[in-house]
Amino acid sequence: MTLELLRETLFLEKHNTRLVVLGVAFLGATAGLIGSFLLLRKQSLLGDALSHATLPGIGLAFAVMSWMGLSGRSLPGLLIGAAITGLLGVILVLAIRHTTRLKDDAAMGIVLSVFFGLGIAILKMVETIPGQSAAGLDGFIYGKTASMVWSDFFLIIGTLAVTTFITILILKELTLLCFDSNFASTEGWPTLRLDILLMGLVTAVTVVGLQAVGLILIIAFLITPPTAARFWTNRLSHMLILSTLIGAISGWIGASISALYSNLPAGAIIVITAAVIFLLSMTFGTARGVLPRYLRHRKLQKKVGRQHLLRSTYEILENTQDSPPLKNLPISMELLRKHRYWSKGELPKLIRQARAEDHVERQPTGELRLSESGFGEASRITRNHRLWELYLIKHADIAPSHVDRDADMVEHLLGAEIVQQLEAELELAKSTIESPHLIEAES
Amino acid sequence: MNWTVNDLHIILVGGLCAMACALPGTFLLLRRMSMMGDAISHAVLPGLAIAFLISGTRTSWWMFFGAAIAGILTALFSQWITRFGKVERGAAMGIVFTTLFAIGLILIKQTADDVDLDAACVLYGALEYTPLNLVTLFETETTILQVPHAAIVIGATLLFNILVIGFFFKEFTMASFDPALAETQGFRPRLMHYLLMTMVAVTTVAAFEAVGSIIVIAMLIVPPATAFLITRKLPVLIALSLIVAVLSAILGQVSSQALPYLFGLPETTSSGMMATASGFLFLLAWLFGPDGLIKKRTGELEKPMELED
Numbered sequence: 001m002t003l004e005l006l007r008e009t010l011f012l013e014k015h016n017t018r019l020v021v022l023g024v025a026f027l028g029a030t031a032g033l034i035g036s037f038l039l040l041r042k043q044s045l046l047g048d049a050l051s052h053a054t055l056p057g058i059g060l061a062f063a064v065m066s067w068m069g070l071s072g073r074s075l076p077g078l079l080i081g082a083a084i085t086g087l088l089g090v091i092l093v094l095a096i097r098h099t100t101r102l103k104d105d106a107a108m109g110i111v112l113s114v115f116f117g118l119g120i121a122i123l124k125m126v127e128t129i130p131g132q133s134a135a136g137l138d139g140f141i142y143g144k145t146a147s148m149v150w151s152d153f154f155l156i157i158g159t160l161a162v163t164t165f166i167t168i169l170i171l172k173e174l175t176l177l178c179f180d181s182n183f184a185s186t187e188g189w190p191t192l193r194l195d196i197l198l199m200g201l202v203t204a205v206t207v208v209g210l211q212a213v214g215l216i217l218i219i220a221f222l223i224t225p226p227t228a229a230r231f232w233t234n235r236l237s238h239m240l241i242l243s244t245l246i247g248a249i250s251g252w253i254g255a256s257i258s259a260l261y262s263n264l265p266a267g268a269i270i271v272i273t274a275a276v277i278f279l280l281s282m283t284f285g286t287a288r289g290v291l292p293r294y295l296r297h298r299k300l301q302k303k304v305g306r307q308h309l310l311r312s313t314y315e316i317l318e319n320t321q322d323s324p325p326l327k328n329l330p331i332s333m334e335l336l337r338k339h340r341y342w343s344k345g346e347l348p349k350l351i352r353q354a355r356a357e358d359h360v361e362r363q364p365t366g367e368l369r370l371s372e373s374g375f376g377e378a379s380r381i382t383r384n385h386r387l388w389e390l391y392l393i394k395h396a397d398i399a400p401s402h403v404d405r406d407a408d409m410v411e412h413l414l415g416a417e418i419v420q421q422l423e424a425e426l427e428l429a430k431s432t433i434e435s436p437h438l439i440e441a442e443s
Numbered sequence: 444m445n446w447t448v449n450d451l452h453i454i455l456v457g458g459l460c461a462m463a464c465a466l467p468g469t470f471l472l473l474r475r476m477s478m479m480g481d482a483i484s485h486a487v488l489p490g491l492a493i494a495f496l497i498s499g500t501r502t503s504w505w506m507f508f509g510a511a512i513a514g515i516l517t518a519l520f521s522q523w524i525t526r527f528g529k530v531e532r533g534a535a536m537g538i539v540f541t542t543l544f545a546i547g548l549i550l551i552k553q554t555a556d557d558v559d560l561d562a563a564c565v566l567y568g569a570l571e572y573t574p575l576n577l578v579t580l581f582e583t584e585t586t587i588l589q590v591p592h593a594a595i596v597i598g599a600t601l602l603f604n605i606l607v608i609g610f611f612f613k614e615f616t617m618a619s620f621d622p623a624l625a626e627t628q629g630f631r632p633r634l635m636h637y638l639l640m641t642m643v644a645v646t647t648v649a650a651f652e653a654v655g656s657i658i659v660i661a662m663l664i665v666p667p668a669t670a671f672l673i674t675r676k677l678p679v680l681i682a683l684s685l686i687v688a689v690l691s692a693i694l695g696q697v698s699s700q701a702l703p704y705l706f707g708l709p710e711t712t713s714s715g716m717m718a719t720a721s722g723f724l725f726l727l728a729w730l731f732g733p734d735g736l737i738k739k740r741t742g743e744l745e746k747p748m749e750l751e752d
Contacts, residue, residue, distance in 0.1 A: 044534035109477040113661035117718020220541035268545035275542040
């Protein structure tokens, strides 16, 4: 029965929750979009400072409106107040950063704590203004999702539209600002004004989100979706779309779940939904996720290990034979181990691997012998290594006695195309190349 | 405005708390981790709720451990996300603390709705009520010296912080300025990092019940930042930030009584005003300090910085 209810809520079939679910989803989309730029600008916590800095504005707006004889609780007034102090807070952060030796984190921390403290003091003061009820003003701290009405909904839609429009309009400038702001300013872009415009957009999203999810949890909306999206892609455009989607989905699912259980605070559920998506992305994200990265690393390590093994075997064969046509003779394990100083556990692992790939075979005597295909592979790998060594000696002025390690750092990533380029560059097309540092190999 | 012995008690608690926070805050500032205080003080919420779930009481010790563990976990999780996920530190911190805060909100809503454990209390604290719970230090026939219970808890925290920092001063300094060098010298900067995080967590938790987390965040960041604008020497930096901390507490309490009076309103929260006062002191240092805005505008160009030995 609960599942049925959840389905109804998720698919917006229930009239009374449709508005809230849609509203929060659109808010999540907007925050996800604009938060991406904050993340790339390495300013994620600025949303934190900003949202805390809105509190005194809410209190002051209430006081001013009461003093003018209006209702102190008029929402547009409160939000305008919030936006003013929020933006002031952000500008102060920028000012502290530009005029003192203090770094970002301290600047944000100062604005956040002082403004929030001031906000609480002001809220406490205005509570006692006669003839006005300030009760519920602190609802902005935790948010009141369920009380969303049509005007809030239109406000959110409007913000989303404006933010998307501006983002598309100045996407190039924002991209430049995020990736290389110094370059942007030397190229003559007005980086400070762009920064302030970006902050203005963040302020708009934050202030609109205050009512819906509260000032602490809107921070999560600005940070979590873009960070999650970053794990899946290295392209900005993809990241923006993905982050918008993740924000929307977290809002959608979170608001639906909380609509079913009256005692679950919606803001919190939304944040946790986003956090779950983040965890999944961090683990499985194809571009930078932990698991794919680990697997790629393992694969590379395997390849490097195999190439080391084959090249060592080949080098030993070269060292133990005098006349050129190189014969594929069995070599002893001990000799092999000493050649690269493998540990006792490492070498058998590599050999198991190479045997599975049919590159080496074990002789009845316990010695190791390259297979037909292994011999060819070993000769190719060794040749590549030496090509690279020669290139480094010739063009990077690396001493022959040191070049082995440097070549080792890059040779495993060589593709066939680069090998051809190397051959052309070095004017070498021989099938075998002698080691440029024979002294080391003989020792 | 009427000044009573209560105000002295509030200043005592607030001042001790401010100093207890300013000490680890100095090193947080040097390590560019000031926002960690903010993250930890939000993230202790689930620790408190779980401690309540397990123990069923609001006994201070349970709460203390629950919150301290949650605080340390915040530092640990952000570290992991930064390291394994290669996420920028600020973003990692933001994700961890908002998630933990959300979990805390849900736990509290589910379990402790009827108990006096709400998020608002964690945020604002109840500095005004500390004089209600007094402990007698000593009593003679003519005089009686009483201090708030909270003053003893926070005084102990301050002492703990002084001892830890005094004992590991060299290690902390080295780890803050040059972690790589510290590592090669065998000073274990990572251990120092977690020790610092533990200190921040313990201080946050000890203070939250009495004064609320907002003052903790302010005092972790603002006094050291203010001192940082005035001096470049570490011992002076620490001393100055302690002074700024105490001044904020005094100024905050005075203005919490005096400021609303100007508008014809009754008093306001002490902790909020203490945070505001520290911001005011920062503003003064920013404007009038050695490389303050005023001086920059009127004076000649700064001379290049010279190394001090």
